[in-house]
Amino acid sequence: MLKQYLQFKLSQKLSPQQIQLMKLIQLPTQAFEQRLKQEMEENPALESGKETDEFDDQHDEFDNTQDDYEEHEQIGEDINVDEYLSDDDIPDYRTQISNYSADDEDRDMPFAAGTSFNQYLTNQLNTFRLTDDERDIAEFLVGSVDESGYIRRSLADITDDLAFTQNVFTDEKAIEKVLHVVHQLDPAGVGARNLQECLSIQLHRKEKNPDVELAIEIIDTAFDQFTKKHYKKLIQKFDISELQLKDAIEEIERLNPKPGGSYSGNNRVVEHIVPDFAIKIVDGELELTLNGRNAPELHVSREYTNMMKGYKEAREKSKSQKDAVMFIKQKLDAAKWFIEAIKQRQQTLFVTMSSIMHYQKDYFLTGDERKLRPMILKDIAEEIEMDVSTVSRVANSKYVDTPYGTKLIKEFFSESMTNDQGEEVSTREIKKILETVIEDEDKRKPLTDEKLAAILLEKGYPIARRTVAKYREQLDISVARLRKQL
Template sequence: MLKQQLNLKLSQKLSPQQIQLMKLIQLPTQAFEQRVKQELEDNPALDSGKEDQDSFDDEFKNEEVESDSEIIETESEIDVDEYLSDDEIPDYRTQANNYSKDDDEKTIPYASGVSFSQYLKTQLQSFRLSEEEKQIAEFLVGSVDESGYIRRETIEIVDDLAFTQNIYTDEQTVEKIFQIVHKLDPAGVGARSLQESLLIQLKRKTPTQSTALSIAIIEEAFEQFSKRHYQKLLSKFSISEDELRDVIDEVSHLNPKPGGSYAGNNRIVEHVVPDFTIKIKDGELQLSLNGRNAPTMHVSREYSNMLKGYKETDKKTKKQKDAVMFIKQKLDAAKWFIEAIRQRQETLFVTMNAIMHHQYEYFMTGDERDLKPMILKDIADKIGMDVSTVSRVANSKYVDTPYGTKLIKEFFSESMTNSEGEEVSTLEIKKILQITIEKEDKKKPLTDEKLAKILKDKGYPIARRTVAKYREQLDIPVARLRKEI
């Protein structure tokens, strides 16, 4: 049985303007500049630079509209809310308000130059190769990844050559071409493992007693060497600690990613532009917002004059009425965008100011151990805004401090209670952990269990697994891999 009934329901929806404001807030300085540039291109009623703004009147008295010499309707029927309603959002407003991160334009250019693959193929011209050998060599070069490795089995390459290149060969021939690829620069390129890459680089060096011993150790005991089982190496090769120390020094100067130095040249070049600056002047902190976040903009005088001219016309056609509605739509959008920029500036400054005062001791000293526990809610409560707003400000913004340029979100951390009952930041504990490891005896590095005991003695009672977690976050290897001789 079908039945109709009315239901009343309260719901909260973000307006297109609010959504777009949130998008503006999360943009860092460079992306914001591009967004403003795009808005200026899309909306002819918006101008940059300083100029007196002429307001326009949305109220029109009963004025006649003429079409084909005939009065058809009165201007008083123009409803401003109609073209601003959610049901009839013009294309301009939709493009500005509804886009995902995937739709953002990437305006930072790629670095120019020859690609890594092309650079390797050019070197192949110096070798005498048959047509088939040349095709196999180019296929191998095309399989080199950004790190400089070919991470595939020989039999797989043989199969791919048959299926994709219509080249029928065998593993012996491919291995022969591999030896040619291994002669290309940079040394170690085309290797199928780290061990092979290191051996290629060592064999390119001028033969010495140290390189010969290095080659022998990498060939015969690579696993023991990589795991730093130095006593086993000393016994197996009957060498002194000084000789082993020379080998470690020799290998440590090799490049584990031979393609990285060249392939990286074709990646997007990123430049960090600080959104804020904090300075210490006369013993006090001074915060400033990057001036590029505060562009001077105004409503186009020309568009305002067009609307005024229309108002002063005695009789208006239907076509003129459509034109004035378009003008009013663009003027309204321009005025809102200018207001959104102002709100963005205010939100950024208020949020960063609260962060600066919360971390006052750190900004005065630069010592990371002075960082206080701080979560998004702490700042949101101080400035009376939502946590999501603070997150947008902190996530992709940088601040220039007397101690370097810092990512703002790095100032946020959880808290824990020390042995004296005080709330301390986990960042403080990580810093102490890092300093402790730096000062350890590298011949007998501290295990996670010993580190946990040392931290406990210093007043930070944390478990061994927590030490392991913090150590991994600091990108510090386990004790065995920190061992030196």
């Protein structure tokens, strides 16, 4: 049985403008510039650069002509042409701020031209005598080499791809034969299928001496024991002294585990970090500036404003003119909203970073990570009276240029713990101390996690062994056995 009834409820929905603002806030500088470029391409009513004096004079003229009209012309129910001719909001269109230097105006990113890594390898194939099929296979193998210099795919997959994409029917044995040719290309080690093969290729191409011969034996026959640093087992297996093993390991350590990275002429895309903020120390005080790229000069198009003025002055208004004004209104509204969103973005970024800077003032004045205070997103959100999600959007994607290097803002946030004196300290402080202790340890007898926990306890930080292990992994530091050196 069908029934009808009324139900009242309250709900919160984000407006399109709020969604647009949140998306703009989380964009880093370079992505923001791309978004700005896209908006200007899509909306002809939005223009960049300073407005000319002629434009300002015309706006004054618009104000004077408005006095001649006692009634506002309406299109439909919502459009008031005078609202788009008023000069009251003109200052709001300009979003330039004066806290950046002229150096920030250099916005062009230079790109280097050259031969790609794969093309460099392909050119070397011309020095070998190969049949047509072998050349096709060799070029396919070279095309499968990644930026590190490895071929990560199995020979079976390569065999299938050659048949389906190149119409070359062969077998794994023939491919392996051609692969040995690829292994002769420069840089040494290129085309290897794993680290063991890469190191072995490089060692076999070195001038032979006792140390190199021993290194080849270790890599080819005892690679697993070598990677796990079972040095005593290696000494017993090859019946050698500790000094001989040390010399062989030094030969291995000179090798390049990523031969592709040694090619300086490759065209891999390099990610450039453009800091969104800069912090300087001036007369013992911190000074924060917002990157000028985040503060473009924008204004509403003069041509579109003239169109609105022309419509207002027209005595007879056709349907096509009304449709045109509807379109112009839409574009002008979008331009105003976008300009306002950029202004709010600038203000949000500056206020958030300013709060973080003052919260971590001791760190920014000294650069000592041990002086970082425990700080979570909620601390900053409460101070600037904004939502935690807004602070998160700023912290996760923005960088700040400090006297101690360019830092991701997220790095300044950390949990707290209580030391033996009952004081709250940052986990970043503990990690820094842990890192220093490991750097100063005897590498012949590295400290275990239990010993590290005991040392931290002596320094006043009661931390469990599993917590030490977690911090060590976050610092990308290996376990004690893998840190061992002869």
